[in-house]
Amino acid sequence: MSKWDISGINEWKSGEFPLGAVIPESGNSRDYVTGGWRSDRPYRNDDVCTQCLLCWIMCPDSAINTENEEVTTFKLNHCKGCGVCANVCPVNAIMMVPEGCDLPEVK
Ligand code: SF4
Ligand code: SF4
Numbered sequence: 001m002s003k004w005d006i007s008g009i010n011e012w013k014s015g016e017f018p019l020g021a022v023i024p025e026s027g028n029s030r031d032y033v034t035g036g037w038r039s040d041r042p043y044r045n046d047d048v049c050t051q052c053l054l055c056w057i058m059c060p061d062s063a064i065n066t067e068n069e070e071v072t073t074f075k076l077n078h079c080k081g082c083g084v085c086a087n088v089c090p091v092n093a094i095m096m097v098p099e100g101c102d103l104p105e106v107k
Helices: 054-058 084-088
Strands: 040-044 064-067 070-074 094-098
Touching: 040 070, 054 064, 054 084, 084 094
Parallel strands: none
Antiparallel strands: 040 094, 064 070
16 A cells, blocks of 8 residues: 555545555654644753653653753654653653643743
């Protein structure tokens, strides 16, 4: 089965959608924006973070960027908002913030 062509998805009628739960090609995670499922987004307080990298290890979507062996930003195109990173952080440096809300002030 070849890769889906979804370029005209906004014009599709109900009968034109392919069957659900089918991934026609492997290694496709970079090709699809799946962060739209998220209701809460992670927010990391850099003043509190100790750069232990535990969140980066545990993120099930590999959605945490690193640079020079330090966590930096979140890949929001792929982060599902599961909150695992916030739950495993030993110093509570990550909080989950509802989408659409202003980011909290860092004190
Ligand atoms: S909320 Fe979940 S998917 Fe998003 S960065 Fe944290 S662990 Fe990864
Ligand atoms: S788990 Fe917490 S302290 Fe460790 S790198 Fe992630 S945000 Fe920083």
